Amino acid sequence: MGRAWIGAILGWLVAGAAMAADVHDVRLWRAPDHTRVVFDLTGPSEHNLFVLQNPTRIVLDVTDTRLKTNLSDLQLDNTPIRQVRSAVREGDDLRIVMDMSASVDPRSFSLKANEKAGDRLVVDLFDQNATAAKPAVKKTAQQGSKRDIIIAIDAGHGGEDPGALGPGKRREKDVVLAIARELHRLFQADTGFAPTLIRTGDYYISLKGRRDLARQRQADLFVSIHADAFKRTEANGASVYALSTSGATSTAARYLAQRENAADLVGGVRLSDKDDVLAGVLADLSMTSTLDASLQVGTQVLRNVDNVARLHKKNVEQAGFAVLKSPDIPSILVETGFISNPTEAKRLSTSSYQKKMASAIHAGIRSYMLAHPPSGTLIAWNKAQRGTEYTIASGDTLSGIAQRFNVSLSTLKSTNGIRGSKIMVGQKLTIPAT
Template identity: 80%
Template sequence: MKRAWIGAILGYLLAATANAADVKDVRLWRAPDHTRVVFDLTGPAEHKLMVLSNPSRIVLDVENTRLRTSFSDLTLDDTPIRQIRSGVRAGDDLRVVLDISTAVDPRSFTLKANDQASDRLVLDLYDKGAKSARAPVKKTVSSDSKRDIVIAIDAGHGGEDPGALGPGKRREKDIVLAIAKDLNALFKADRGFAPTLIRTGDYYVSLKGRRDLARKRQADLFVSIHADAFTRKEANGASVYALSTRGATSTAARYLAQRENAADLVGGVSLSDKDDMLAGVLADLSMTSTLDASLQVGTEVLGHMDNIARLHKKNVEQAGFAVLKSPDIPSILVETGFISNPGEAKKLATRSYQKKMARAIHAGIKNYLVAHPPSGTLVAWNKAQGGTEYTIARGDTLSAIAQRFNISLASLKTANGIDGSKIMVGQKLTIPAT
């Protein structure tokens, strides 16, 4: 009887130990309007969140969990967190206390383990009254309110979602952010264009959140930049994608869309962030000019990328990418290459190639928008006045430019004072009105 009692106690203790979770790592990211703290767990765990005052503290009680890492390496600069400390509560529970220096709105949720990440406990501290959360308006560029063309530039992944991983510990999120910033700088230098970065640093934005930011900022065009991976490391080449409402145009397109759409599972999206877009909205998309414009601008970008990179496909492909589902904004997704391919990963990691890629994307987008500017913009006004400007890209010829803008070669030469046929990459041409 005594042995049975002792055995039962030991069995209970072993079961309790087996069900216990460990916090194996803690990570922190700062976004423009909130701070995210992610606790990586070895298994699922229940938790409670409390807000205490005098002094201000956020308390997390995590049941039957042990801390197997340290908070000492976390960078708390530019966050509302002064310090993070921990202790044991009720024998087996972990208590984490965050001392807060400014007012925040805390939210917490757990994420179940998936193919790409373990169980996680996520704590988001939203800044109260943050100016950065306000949506910017379209800026004007002249006294008679001719506005800029707004281009939303989206660097894929970020924060706890590294995206695809390549040889040498290269991460998609780092490469595409560098290209996005280069593209942003190029459009900033162009009169009549107002670029806006969806992600400005190393933090995650949900797929729906990226579309919402583009809409709040009244974007005329949305471009999402990626460097994905495939099941075979031999796969290579750059691609451009637009949305499909009827299925993917290839097996690779379907695979990449599924990978990108699963990013929220890694990035950590709470139930309230789920995409509730109705199928009817997507049906309406096919009846508007949005998808057609997406395919046209995608074709322009693909043509310029062909000058610096091998293309995976010669045509713009289509698939059900969630990040492209804005019914009112032409949207494209640019795969700058396969980071899973050793050769392409090496090139994508260099600043020189990142800048080349940004210039190719810039030239393609700008060419389309100069030829098809949104109404009410300075670019549209310039086109009407015969003052449209075009920047020569690698591979351009005067005859091809004249054909693209539906003008004669003679009128193009006359407008720019050109006698022969010699032109240079980066040279700016005036396109006369047709």
């Protein structure tokens, strides 16, 4: 009996020791409107966060946890954190103190281990004066009130979510941000276009948050850039995807959508961040031209990418990508290649190839937008000034055509370089805009 009690006590002691967690790493990212600090844990742990004033300090008490990393290695430049220090509290608890140089709105939450990452404790410090961090998006072009076409460029992943990992420690989040920045530069040089980067640096944004930013900036098109991995390293080639309101068009499309949608597991999306009216969104998509426009622009992009890279699929594929679920913005996702493939990973990491891929995406989007410009834009106005084309049919006369299109006969003749009144069946006329 005595031995049984001793065994039970030893079991309780071992179980108690196993319940203690270690902080084995601390990571920090700066976003335009907040700073995120992530504590990587060896197991789950309870915590409490509170604020002390004069001076301002953010205090984090973590139950039954030990610090096994160096806080002094954190890069605190361009953050509201002046210093991070720690202490042992009540024997087994860990206290983290962040001395602040500016006021913030702190929020914290725990994340349970999943297939993408281990247990974590996340602290988000939101700037109280974040208006200056919002990027300026041109709403109008120089000619009167005719606005620019706004292209929202989304570099996938970021921050604690590196995305797919390739040989040589290559990270998807770095490759796609470089391509996104080059694409942004190309559109900036175009008259009538106003690009905006959804992610401007190395920080995490939820999938819904990316869609929300595009909508806040009144985007006419959303393009998300990725370089994913596949189960087989020999998989290669670029692809373009649009949203599917039903099933995926292939097994690979379904697999990639599941991988991309799992990004929120890494970033810590909570239940309150989920879509409340997802079914309604999909219903709206099926009743509007948004999805059709997505497929059309995706086709144009795919044709241009074909000149730069081998295509994984010859057609635009579809799957349930959460980042594409905007009911009012045509949205595409471009997989620039498989970073899990050694050859493609090496190519994707070079500046020359990143520029070629950005140029191909730019050419495809630009081609579509020049042919189908949103109303009220400078591009639409310029297109209207070039007039419409009319093919002369049997029985047509110049005066009758002029009357039909409500233009003067002299304007119709001068526009088409006609001196007399002779016309031929099948001849094409440009009808000037009125």
